[in-house]
Amino acid sequence: MSLRKAYAATLQWLRVRHGLSQADLQHQTDQAHISRLEASTTSATVDLSADLAKALGLMPLSFLTLVAAADEGKTARSVLNDTMKELMQLGVLDEQLPAEPQKLITPQRIAAAERLKAVRDLKAAGLSQAEVCRQLELPKGTVNRLWHVGG
Numbered sequence: 001m002s003l004r005k006a007y008a009a010t011l012q013w014l015r016v017r018h019g020l021s022q023a024d025l026q027h028q029t030d031q032a033h034i035s036r037l038e039a040s041t042t043s044a045t046v047d048l049s050a051d052l053a054k055a056l057g058l059m060p061l062s063f064l065t066l067v068a069a070a071d072e073g074k075t076a077r078s079v080l081n082d083t084m085k086e087l088m089q090l091g092v093l094d095e096q097l098p099a100e101p102q103k104l105i106t107p108q109r110i111a112a113a114e115r116l117k118a119v120r121d122l123k124a125a126g127l128s129q130a131e132v133c134r135q136l137e138l139p140k141g142t143v144n145r146l147w148h149v150g151g
Helices: 003-017 031-038 046-055 060-072 076-090 107-124 129-136 140-147
Strands: none
Touching: 003 031, 003 060, 046 060, 060 076, 107 129, 107 140, 129 140
C-alpha cells in the first residue's frame, strides 16, 4: 500500500468512525480537498495533517501512527513499539529537541572565513601578498581581494 493511500484510508476511517461528513472538516480545508485526500489524489501538508488530527480529536502523532500502521499492515501498538525501539537505538528518546531549525554555516563559508583569517594573520606578521600567495597556495586575485577586506 502506498503511504498516500494509507493516509486516505485512515482519514476516511476516522472521519466515518467519528460520524463526521467531509463538510464537517471544512474549517480545516475545503470539502473538495478533503475529498481529494480521501481519494488519494493529493497529499496533505504537515500543518494540514496536524489540523485534521486535532479536528478528529487526536494528537498529530496519533493520527500519523494510525497512517503508518495502515501503510505497514500492522497494529498501532506494533508501530509504536517499533518506533520506541528505533528512538532508543538512536539515543534520542529522552532528548529535548529544537522547535525550530538552526541557522547552519555552510562548509564553504567556514573555509572562506579560515582563508580570510589566514591572510590577515600573515599580513599582520609582515608578509607580502606574494609571500601569502605562496604560503597559502592561493591565487593572486584571491589574496588581493582578501588583503583589502575590512574588519
